[in-house]
Amino acid sequence: MKEITAKELEQKLTAGEKLTIIDVREDDEVATGKIPGAKHIPLGQIPERLGELDKNEHYYMVCRSGGRSSNACEFLIQYGYNVTNMVGGMLAWEGEME
Template identity: 45%
Template sequence: MPPSARWGSWRWHFRRRRRPTSTRRVISTAVGWAIRSRPEQHVDVPEIDIATTVERLAAGAAIVDVRQPDEYAAGHVPGAPLVPLAEVPERVAEFPSEGEVLIICRSGARSARAAEFLRTQGIDAVNVAGGTMAWIEAGHEVATGDGLGA
């Protein structure tokens, strides 16, 4: 094979390389698969809208945000602590075991996965449909920052 042909295939090889995947995406995907890989433990997750969320928060329900820290810092429901989806299985002991726990994310997909997992652990978790996007769209107040203080 002439050197030019080998050089061409070598150059093609480098163009075909994929970008490295972020650690956050790998962990989030792995947690999602782990949560969904137990069909025998599948449970139905109740889902509530924003108006019902406001009522339940006023009645004393807890709320937890399962987005990533940068999303949380950009805007979150006031008083909602952050537990990223990838950390939910290892931090399950931090969730209240008594009473209802509302789970929120950006649009409702990640929170549904987290709520399903938490319900298999005996926690009364409820998914907030529409997530933080629906919360903001409804005109409710949002807090910014990481929640850890200055």
């Protein structure tokens, strides 16, 4: 599984790269703030919302500490998606939030 640190992801965003970030935390966690532009799909909804994801796109998966996003990556990889897990999750995120 591909991994990226929170700092590396923040640097990509700061450099203006167009990234697709999926936040798999629950609603109450996302309400405390998320990475700007991140799409919110709670982990439990990913199987039923696969139609919203494009296999030709690269997704960065994010959760609170990196565990649930790792599970999401493993699931999506089985279906042929190109995904990278942000290790450390939002606990490691020091960048801007919305």
